[in-house]
Amino acid sequence: MSVMQFFFLAAVFLLVVASVLGGAALLRPDLVQRRLRQLDPSQSGPTASQPAAGWLQWLADKTHSIGRLAAPKEEGDRSALKLRFMHAGLRHPALVPAYFGVKALLTLALPLLGYAAAVALERLPEADRLLLMLLACAAIGYYAPNLVLAQRVRLRQREIFEAFPDALDLMTVCMEAGLGTESALARVADDLALKSPPLGDELRLVSLELRAGADREHALRNLAIRTGVDEVGGFVTMLSQAERFGTSIAASLRVQSDMLRTRRRQRAEEAAAKVGLKLLFPLVFCIFPALLVVLLGPAMVHVYRVLLPTMATGG
DSSP, X not given: OOHHXXXXXXXXXXXXXXXXXXXXXXXXXXXXXXXXXXXXXGGOSGGGGHHHHHHHHHHHHHTHHHHTTTSOSSHHHHHHHHHHHHHTTOOOTTHHHHHHHHHHHHHHXXXXXXXXXXXXXXXXXXXXXHHHHHHHHHHHHHHXXXXXXXXXXXXXXXXXXXXXXXXXXXXXXXXXXXXXHHHHHHHHHHHTTTTOHHHHHHHHHHHHHHHTXXXXXXXXXXXXXXXXXXXXXXXXXXXXXXXXXTOOHHHHHHHHHHHHHHHHHHHHHHHHHTHHHHHHXXXXXXXXXXXXXXXXXXXXXXXXXXXXXXXXXXX
């Protein structure tokens, strides 16, 4: 390998790493800045997210033309994607065009990078294999943003689901102490700001909607839509029915929290029961072959050196 090929491969590697880190920074919240905003409320204003918003807007403007290649034609698909971003906790309006722009750029750039790397290494495959490699790179670039977004949605919904029974317990205590529903939601949102920031943010948005004059049922329905968690939807339905039929909200919350805690325990037991099956393939294909080599290797060497020559001589 020549010096020019080495520097070219190093440049390609740095470009790919920078692209991956940049995409992860766009789709992952800045935990340090979030923690600082929690400790210092004065930093939670619009200027706190201004740099990220500026980068998103710049990326959306620069990739607007090429993003049309990956953008869906129907408005329903765009609305579904906006809802997915809402489930992931990403609400900036420039995220959707930036997402399509990054998707189109990766779809076009990864095959070019793969072809350039093959040329630089002087290992250019045959036509059929080259076409298959380019298609695989394009598929990775097209579907990788979908996987990143789905992973973020899954983690956020799991965190909301795990913290929701505790939020219901806090709300039950607040309402039994004499607070109203709006005051209880605001207090629970403040208390959950450090333990579960996603759930605390969602409850804070509900409190802001109620303060702005929105109907309580409408604000709670928006909470279920924003989170996308079935248990939150059940809580909203239960609360609406309790207010409609005049039953005790605190007693209903207590029953709901017990049911959700039982469901959380059942999910944990289900995940624990799947561990054995998930460990089967690593054991069979990775650990058992190495174990057999360690155990039978010396015996096979001894058989090869002693037993086979003896049998040959005796024959």
